[in-house]
Amino acid sequence: MAILQVRIDMLTGHASMLSDAATTIRSTPQPGRVDADAVGPHVAAALAEASASWDACIDGLADQAAAAGAFLAEQADGWARIDATFSQVPWL
Amino acid sequence: MNRPGYDWSVFGDIDPTPGDVAAVTAASRAVADQADQAATNLAALDTAGVTIGAGDWTGQTATAFTAALQTLLPDALAHQAATTAAAEALAGWAATLEGLQGECDSLYSQAIATRDQRDATNDQAGRQAQTVAAARQQLQAATAAGDPVAISQARNRHLDAARTLDGLRQTAANLTRDLDRLQAAAQDLASRHVASEGVYADAVGEARLPAPNATAFTGRVGNAILAAAVPGIVPDSGLLGPAEAAALIDAVLDLPPGEARSDAVAGLKLALDALAAQPGMAAAIIAHIGTDKVEEIYGDILAVGYNDPAGTDAPGILDAFNGIVAVASHDPQIAETLTAMVQAAGAVHDQHDLAVLAGIGRAVGLADDVALALAAAVTAAMPTLEALPHLGPTHGTNSAFPELVAHPEALLAVVLGHHPAAATSVLVDDSGLNDDMLAIVLALGGDGVDGLVGANIGAAVGHLLAGADDPDAMAIAIAEAIKEHGIAADGAPTLIELAPHIDALVDHAMAGPGQQWLGELFTILLSGTTVEGAVAVTAALLDGSVDIMADAVSPASDWAIADQAGRELAHALRPAFQSLKLAIEAAMNASNAVGDSIDAVLDAALAIIPVKLPGIQQLIYNAVKYVITQHDFNQPGLNSAQFVDQTTEALGGLVGQVLADNPAALEGFNEASVGYGQPVPAGATAEQIAAMDLEYMDNITLVLAMELEQILNLDPPQGVGQ
Numbered sequence A: 001m002a003i004l005q006v007r008i009d010m011l012t013g014h015a016s017m018l019s020d021a022a023t024t025i026r027s028t029p030q031p032g033r034v035d036a037d038a039v040g041p042h043v044a045a046a047l048a049e050a051s052a053s054w055d056a057c058i059d060g061l062a063d064q065a066a067a068a069g070a071f072l073a074e075q076a077d078g079w080a081r082i083d084a085t086f087s088q089v090p091w092l
Numbered sequence B: 001m002n003r004p005g006y007d008w009s010v011f012g013d014i015d016p017t018p019g020d021v022a023a024v025t026a027a028s029r030a031v032a033d034q035a036d037q038a039a040t041n042l043a044a045l046d047t048a049g050v051t052i053g054a055g056d057w058t059g060q061t062a063t064a065f066t067a068a069l070q071t072l073l074p075d076a077l078a079h080q081a082a083t084t085a086a087a088e089a090l091a092g093w094a095a096t097l098e099g100l101q102g103e104c105d106s107l108y109s110q111a112i113a114t115r116d117q118r119d120a121t122n123d124q125a126g127r128q129a130q131t132v133a134a135a136r137q138q139l140q141a142a143t144a145a146g147d148p149v150a151i152s153q154a155r156n157r158h159l160d161a162a163r164t165l166d167g168l169r170q171t172a173a174n175l176t177r178d179l180d181r182l183q184a185a186a187q188d189l190a191s192r193h194v195a196s197e198g199v200y201a202d203a204v205g206e207a208r209l210p211a212p213n214a215t216a217f218t219g220r221v222g223n224a225i226l227a228a229a230v231p232g233i234v235p236d237s238g239l240l241g242p243a244e245a246a247a248l249i250d251a252v253l254d255l256p257p258g259e260a261r262s263d264a265v266a267g268l269k270l271a272l273d274a275l276a277a278q279p280g281m282a283a284a285i286i287a288h289i290g291t292d293k294v295e296e297i298y299g300d301i302l303a304v305g306y307n308d309p310a311g312t313d314a315p316g317i318l319d320a321f322n323g324i325v326a327v328a329s330h331d332p333q334i335a336e337t338l339t340a341m342v343q344a345a346g347a348v349h350d351q352h353d354l355a356v357l358a359g360i361g362r363a364v365g366l367a368d369d370v371a372l373a374l375a376a377a378v379t380a381a382m383p384t385l386e387a388l389p390h391l392g393p394t395h396g397t398n399s400a401f402p403e404l405v406a407h408p409e410a411l412l413a414v415v416l417g418h419h420p421a422a423a424t425s426v427l428v429d430d431s432g433l434n435d436d437m438l439a440i441v442l443a444l445g446g447d448g449v450d451g452l453v454g455a456n457i458g459a460a461v462g463h464l465l466a467g468a469d470d471p472d473a474m475a476i477a478i479a480e481a482i483k484e485h486g487i488a489a490d491g492a493p494t495l496i497e498l499a500p501h502i503d504a505l506v507d508h509a510m511a512g513p514g515q516q517w518l519g520e521l522f523t524i525l526l527s528g529t530t531v532e533g534a535v536a537v538t539a540a541l542l543d544g545s546v547d548i549m550a551d552a553v554s555p556a557s558d559w560a561i562a563d564q565a566g567r568e569l570a571h572a573l574r575p576a577f578q579s580l581k582l583a584i585e586a587a588m589n590a591s592n593a594v595g596d597s598i599d600a601v602l603d604a605a606l607a608i609i610p611v612k613l614p615g616i617q618q619l620i621y622n623a624v625k626y627v628i629t630q631h632d633f634n635q636p637g638l639n640s641a642q643f644v645d646q647t648t649e650a651l652g653g654l655v656g657q658v659l660a661d662n663p664a665a666l667e668g669f670n671e672a673s674v675g676y677g678q679p680v681p682a683g684a685t686a687e688q689i690a691a692m693d694l695e696y697m698d699n700i701t702l703v704l705a706m707e708l709e710q711i712l713n714l715d716p717p718q719g720v721g722q
Helices: A002-026 A041-087 B021-054 B060-070 B073-145 B148-206 B217-229 B242-254 B259-277 B281-305 B313-328 B332-345 B351-361 B368-387 B402-406 B410-418 B420-428 B435-443 B457-467 B471-485 B492-511 B515-526 B531-552 B565-590 B594-611 B614-630 B640-661 B663-672 B686-691 B695-712
Strands: none
Touching (some): A002 A041, A002 B021, A041 B073, A041 B148, B021 B060, B060 B217, B217 B259, B242 B281, B242 B313, B259 B281, B281 B313, B281 B332, B281 B351, B313 B332, B313 B351, B332 B351, B332 B368, B351 B368, B368 B410, B471 B515
8 A cells, every 4th residue: 555655665764774874884994003102002002992992882883773774674574564465455 | 112213322222202293193083084984973873863753654663763763872972072082182192292202302412412522522531631641751751851941841731731631521521411411301201201191091091982882772662662651660871780670570560551551561572682682681680580589570470461451461571571581591590590490389389389380381492401390390280280270260361371260281281382392301201291191281272261171182282383482393292292192082183283284294204203103193193083073184184285295396496397306296295195095094994974074075175275286186186086986985986097197197287387487497397308309498388388298298297107106006007108
């Protein structure tokens, strides 16, 4: 039914947007390793620790955004199944 | 590491301000790039939330979803702030380092110059000392000669030389003091360098983020649903630990019936499932609340079940809680305590014990050790359960534990239905289950509340199968049990329930006990059956058999029509025909109304087959008719040759249909039939293929005919492939 298709398209679009957001987040550039002699041993150590925590944050956010997209995709799929069921009933 | 290009011996071989400003600047820029991306990430998530929130998707889930999405923003914002601060700190360190190295360079230049000047002065003083020594020798010589004028001149030269030497030595000493001061300044500079690096290292360190909120997104949605249903029920942080999880369960159990409770149950399921997915969390929750509390929760769920207008709240809470219990049961210590709990509950002192057994009995994925202990406890409790007065109808129905109201004995069926390993243990292994107990189990079933009287074995089996995580494995366990213990009543309904699993039963028979096993099972189940039972069994078996054949001729099967087609199809038909033969023979032998039964069996077969797989219809029909006519009940029927003719002809039609529908199969057929005459042209219809005189098709049908001959112990086929 048309009204369901509108909802399915909307949810699919939202899911795609969040999936894109996950991809964007996951592509966040990393500072890379630094030479402790060049930047200072204490600064290098602190940067390594901080950078690891940022990596965890990036991974977590990307995973969550992807999960949110998957959640919406599942919703869209559920509505699509309902739509498919309705479409088999001629008088609907 | 000392910077190269310097003579650091002037500072005791130590660079007071080591480091590379360019490298620090590059690191700062790299972190700044990440900060820029973090801002983009934040904006992307924020925009998504705003867009979805402002869209046409509305309702509880939409609201909860948007709220859950919002919970990602703090982490994204913290990442942006942290990386920005770190980039600034690194930039600050680069500037400071540059300044310190500038000071260092200045000190270095001065120190080098001073040291050079001092060294030159010392060299000059060394030479002057020789001059002084020479002047002293001249003075000594003049004094020895006694010439007063020469003596005076020599003394003056000696004095002048000595004064010059003193001056040089004084200058050198002064320069040494200057150098010392410069070196001290360098040491001070080194200290400031170390201190400054520490300050900026601390600043960078402060940009370290705590571990991100590990709550799965679905858990966040669950939290949002809970928070919307019952304000304050979820901590503001959204972080749930063992204590918070226990409090959530309590809070939901305490809610009065109504929409808020139903909403909260939906949220609780998502929230607890998300927690269960966190490593170690489920065990931590059960360890935190303790087994007494676990028992109390099951008891509370029982209470909610009696006051559950929607009929879904108590089952929902039970399902959510059991998700935690099941995961936790795989922790050895928790398994030990849960085992002790179910063993104690097996004494069945009160309704709470029943609630514990029935509650954990519905936990899907329970560790086998706990499931086996549970099954043993419930089995041992059967005499007690049988003696218990029914808990209803004064209590009304219970949505979470329907069987406890009508028939507490159904508890065993519930437990076994949820745990195939336990079912196998109780039903098959030597676990002390006697025939009476098996009869009780098999006599229970249906929907757990109504119709549980009498020997409703088929419904009981259906209940066990419906509740099983692996219905095929459960069907095999039941079949083994029936083979082991027999069955005292009409087995037709049981066989009907088992029929959808006939492929699994056949596989099991072929892999293990052999074909005889299946025949014996059917004989037991059909012993004493009625005509109606025979009809129903035949229909059910046909249903199961058709599934087997549908698999065998599936267009998705690459091999279906290639050179193995005939054998594979015949192989698939073999157990089906054997099953049919055994079933119908037993039914006919048991029936006193032979004529009616034949018609009924054929009607049932024809009623089932056309809606499944039209191409198989004639095969099945012929098989049924053949088996019946083999008994020669004065019925006009087909002889062996006619049967084989008809079945092979039907197969030819079926093959033609599959070739017409499946280009890949057509290609495989043509490849395999090289040397056997003309290929089948692409696009040919089933009718056109059937009209073709295909030598290779004849070969396939001959193989089938020979297989059927063996299966049905017919005389050698006449006129087919001769």
